[in-house]
Amino acid sequence: MIFINYKFRHLRNNFEEAAVDYSGLTYRTWRSVIGSQHWGSRCGSSMAEAAFSSIPPEDGKLLGVQSQPGTAAEKFTNAFLKSSLPQLKGEEIESMMLRQAVILQYTRPNRTRGKKTKAKGLNAKERRELKVFQLKPEHQKYELFLPLHELWKQYIIDLCNGLKPGSNPQTIQQKLLKADFHGAVLTVVRSKCPSYVGTTGILVQELKHVFKIITKEDRLKTIPKRNSVFSVEIGDFVTHIYGSKFELRSSERSAKKFKVRGTIDL
Known part of the structure; x- marks a missing residue:
């Protein structure tokens, strides 16, 4: 870049007196670097003569360079281009120099990218060993889940558009089939096991095959x-859940299409 800046400074003053050694460059390469098309055809020949001439001795001492004959300069230039652009062949370098200026003596530093380690989650066995989904005895308090019940009631009211007296029961039932019941107050009204009938509590965990509820006596069942x-009471509405048709995870139930049946047995 020193040679180019020096050449332009002298060319602005006097094209015929400028003397920078560009004899090693081919005319096409020199034209792409200098951009003689910006100076016009008349001054282009003068620039070529000035560029391919030798550097005066006093200027060579000032710049710290030594003038070379045409063949030596050409060999040096070709070797310098090959070493600066090792990924390109000679024909590719020549073709590229015809279309654009190339910045030499600069290489982009190689960035070493480390392998990204993804966070590995727990498998089912590890979750069981750590008892992730088990409610601790000190947390088995009915009062602790009352705020959750209030949030659930507001969630259901918003889901069913206010639960107005004139609402269509079938529309509400379709929405409740895909709703989240964590926080709802469930009551067992029928069961093949008589000891379950009458059990009431807030649903704290729903699994695929069971409901876990906390009763007012602070007992987890x-x-x-x-x-x-x-049965689930929502204001003036009472809906019934047939557990045998509800054996799905809550996440799976939200995407399932339920079929309407006339009668359902236990």
């Missing part, structure tokens, strides 16, 4: 869905 019928 696990009620199987199969062969049981549950």
Whole structure:
């Protein structure tokens, strides 16, 4: 870049007196670097003569360079281009120099990218060993889940557009089939196991086959869905859940299409 800046400074003053050694460059390469098309055809020949002439001795001492004959300069230039652009062949370098200026003596530093380690989650066995989904005894308090119940009631009211007296029961039932019941107050109204009938509490965990509810006596009870019928009160509305048809995870139930049946057995 020193040679180019020096050449332009002298060319602006006097094209015929400028004397920078560009004899090693071919005319096409020199034209792409200098950009003689910006100076016009008349001054282009003068620039070529000035560029291919030798550097005066006093200027060579000032710049710290030594003038070379045409053949030596050409060999040096070709070797310098090959070493600066090792990924390109000679024909590719020549073709590229015809179309654009190339910045030499600069290489982009190689950035070493480390392998990204993804966070590995726990498998089912590890979750069981750590008891991730088990409610601790000190947390088995009915009062602790009352705020959750209030949030659930507001969630259901918003989901069913206010639960107005004139609402269509079938539309509400379709929305409740895909709703989240964590926080709802469930009551077992029918079951093949008589000891489950009458059990009431807030739903704290829903699994594929069971409901886990906390009663007012601060007791955590696990009620199987199969062969049981549950009732849910939402304001003036009362809906029934047939557990045998509800044996799905809550995430799977939200995407399932339920078929309407006339009668459902336990």
